[in-house]
Amino acid sequence: MSDLNRNAKAIILRLAPWLREAAQDLVLFGTILFCLVFLISFPSHELSRMSFNEKAPESIPSSVPSGRLFVIEGLPDSYELRLNNRRLTPLYENVNFLGAVGISQRNFVTLTGFYRTRNRAKANWFQRFLFVQEVSGFSKKIEVSPKLEIRKASNLRLPSSVWNKLENAEEKRKKFERKIMRDVLNNFTHLKEFNCWYPPLQSKTTSVFGKARILPNGRHYFHSGLDLRARNNTPIRSMGDGVVVLADKMIVSGGTIVIDHGGGLFSRYFHMNDIEVEEGTHILRGQQIGLSGSTGRVNGPHLHWEVIWKGLAVDPLEAINEWKKICG
Ligand SMILES: [Zn+2]
Structure with missing residues (x-):
């Protein structure tokens, strides 16, 4: 054997343990990588089989007017209901649900109900290993009728001093206030109180819910x-039990109070002269929150x-009536 060959053999022998370790590390790394890719690319919902072929329960309405709060009663074994991707508020152990159709120009909204049952018998060994869920349920189109009519809009008569003041208000400030309001209304809490609601003031309606209006700038x-x-400085009372989530002076809505009643429900009180509550305070129904203005x-x-x-936004008077089904 030449010297060259002997030297090469010696080098290989010296490198062998290191190569073996490197190979072991590579196998371990490869296994971890494979597991990660496997977990990421096979989320359980991908393996859930979804079908919405079931018949919708009789208690689901076939038509709801624009801007209406509604309660669906007595759904057996229901797990979750969604109306155009908004999760309905479950009441009483998932048997009754609360939802709403907003002020919309849509002809239909879609209500989907999921009944989740683990159906392992039908699954093959691989799916059984991965705990496949069979998701089934119903999907029903609910007609929005009557719709609100924007064509019949009437001009909102505003004193020019008020309009000019609003128009000249900083756009940045208005944008900031809209964001604050959005954040407040998007923070849903659990529904805890089931007391009936009362109007914040016993008085005559001067402008109904859903009335189409035109602003001086032409916007509908x-x-x-x-x-x-x-009249100015009339005491205003909370519609129901809840927590004050916003109490501030704002450009468009003036003195503003927002109360969170839980379950995605809020009441708002605008144009107040005086705010007598602080954010974070728990309020009881009928408690004075400020003075109108x-x-x-x-x-x-x-x-x-x-x-x-x-x-x-839903019709407040209709909402009080609908809520009576729950507060009884
Ligand atoms: Zn108004």
């Missing part, structure tokens, strides 16, 4: 609340009162 919108006649975008003193479910 639907009145998202109810206006109640109120004419602050913000108004043509005179009144209370603008709103009820909102998961970002959708």
